[in-house]
Amino acid sequence: MTCKVGLLGLGTVGTGVAKILQDPVDRHPLLQEIEIARIGVRSLLKPRDVEFPDGYITEDLQSIVADPEIDIVVEVMGGIEPAKRLILTAIANGKHIVTANKAVIARYGDEIFTAAKEHGVYVMLEAAVCGGIPVIQALKQSLGANRITGITGIINGTTNYILSRMHAEGAEFENTLEDAQRLGYAEADPTADVDGFDAADKIAILASLAFGDRIKLDDIYREGIRTITSADIAWAKDLGFVIKLLGIARRSNDKTEKGIEIRVHPTLVPQTHPLASINGVTNAIRVEGDPIGEVVFSGPGAGSGATASAVVADIVNVVAALKASSKGASNEINQLMGCSHDRYATLSPIQNIATQYYVRLIAQDKPGVIGDLGACFGKHLVSIQTILQRNIHDGFAEIIVVTQTVSEQNFQAAIADLKNLAALHSIPTLIRVL
Structure with a gap:
């Protein structure tokens, strides 16, 4: 035949x-x-x-x-x-x-x-x-005996190339993007890649297969990498992290929620994590399940x-x-x-997740500012793990805060309150921590 x-x-x-x-x-x-x-x-x-x-x-x-x-x-x-x-x-x-x-x-x-x-x-x-990378068939067949609990992946080669170059060279985003376009790693219009749309498409498909329900693409929380600067890359290195654009899908940890968390955003990844060393246009996906534990798939994601x-x-x-x-x-x-599931998953809103956060602030370099920041965070039940200050110029200082695990809702309330501090100039960057 x-x-x-x-x-x-x-x-x-x-x-x-x-x-x-x-x-x-x-x-x-x-x-x-x-x-x-x-x-x-x-x-x-x-x-x-x-x-x-x-x-x-x-x-x-x-x-x-x-x-x-x-x-x-x-x-x-x-x-x-x-x-x-x-x-x-x-x-x-x-x-x-x-x-x-x-x-x-x-x-x-x-x-x-x-x-x-x-x-x-x-x-x-x-x-x-x-x-x-044979991850689709793995989810449908090889891992079929497992209850999949989470998927975390570097699933867009363009953004991984850009962030890897920024990490290695201390370059800025725009310059690295131009190099990626010249080399054919990024499209003339890079929106789908750098704003996270491509990664959202992919994590929606993976989550649907992993959890057995259809996913509404519009319900996925999405951020891109345009706001990441060389300063954030350098601070991440000092703190023991690398920055990656990740697609994350996992069963909700909230005992009152039976939904699924699905999100795409830049993430501080500990340098000891399996995904931290994935550089260039390479993709990698970490699947967690019961009873297998953890499996990592890595290889060329395009071409x-x-x-x-x-x-x-x-x-x-x-x-x-x-x-x-x-x-x-x-x-x-x-x-x-087959892909025979016919019901839609309930996606937990981003406000319900709990994670650590990295915050880069610019504030007046004067006594009492650190105390005011700490008091504001404490008011909203945000515990601080690390706080660092580096003087910059013209009477301003760059302050880095890494929080303990906290709910998104409390964290965002604290950020909104911080913006009312007279000594605060700006909050250039907020990045979640894996």
């Missing part, structure tokens, strides 16, 4: 997928049974780094998802539309889906998985999160090779499932591979 694939997109990832499928020697034996039937692209005029006979490549994307000969549609176009429409049309036509499109899955996964369940097809998305590897692995898994289904194992395979 030959399984026919329709490929939507022949850019960096699509080309990587095509090259693997064209060269199956010494790879998984099922690759010998997979054939690219047709390829849909936005423009036939774009030069390609892969060759196909005349007639294989078309601008008629609809014809790919409607072709009765095609078994699996592989969507690697990116963007919301027409990708979403094409995926849903392919599902309606009884085709299995393999996609690398985190934006579509994070926003419309409920609609897509509901349609897939109705039509009895698979939707595979390993490549949508962290490229070649042609890494993402294409994950896409082709999903294609192979679908082909293996189809072969098993033909032998009467359809229900068992669906339970193992």
Whole structure:
């Protein structure tokens, strides 16, 4: 039995997928049974780094998802539309889906998985999160015996590259971003990466798989890294931390809440933590569960090779499932591979979390200021672990406060009160501590 694939997109990832499928020697034996039937692209005029006979490549994307000969549609176009429409049309036509499109899955996964369940097809998305790191299948299969309690990850390579460079060189954000854009690590419009949207998409998908409920993307708390300065990087080093943009999802610790915490924000990570040494464009994900304890996945989070590897692995898994289904194992395979959950998780609001905080303040350099700060924090039940002062210039001092674990609600109330102090000039930075 030959399984026919329709490929939507022949850019960096699509080309990587095509090259693997064209060269199956010494790879998984099922690759010998997979054939690219047709390829849909936005423009036939774009030069390609892969060759196909005349007639294989078309601008008629609809014809790919409607072709009765095609078994699996592989969507690697990116963007919301027409990708979403094409995926849903392919599902309606009884085709299995393999996609690398985190934006579509994070926003419309409920609609897509509901349609897939109705039509009895698979939707595979390993490549949508962290490229070649096999974390999706691990959550769905290898860790299936565990009750997952938390996921913490560096899941955006662009921001990790920027923060790693700032840490190593003491550079400022804007200059490092420009270097990342020149090297191709950041887009011309870096908003999705540096403002945390990309990481929010990914942690939504991971949390949905880990906790068995759908996630509303708009409910995820999100901050980016634009406010991080070289001063914060230097203070973090002095205090024994590095700064990372993390996606965090965990079951709520609040005994009165049965929800899930999901958030994306810059975080001070202790230098002894497994994620602290993950630098450059590398991604890493720490999964905590019972009974396994802790597992860390690390590897390339993007790029042609890494993402294409994950896409082709999903294609192979679908082909293996189809072969098993033909032998009467359809229900068992669906339970193992599918994403059948249909209820939404209750997300705990950010006000309910409890963590430590790093605060950088600029205040007048005069007697009594430290005492006033301490009194203000104490008034709102915020205990201070560390307080440091460094004189700067023109009668002002830079003051660093690291709190003990405290509720977000109490901490924000203290910050609002601090702003009324006459001696306070500004609060440039607030960062949570892992």
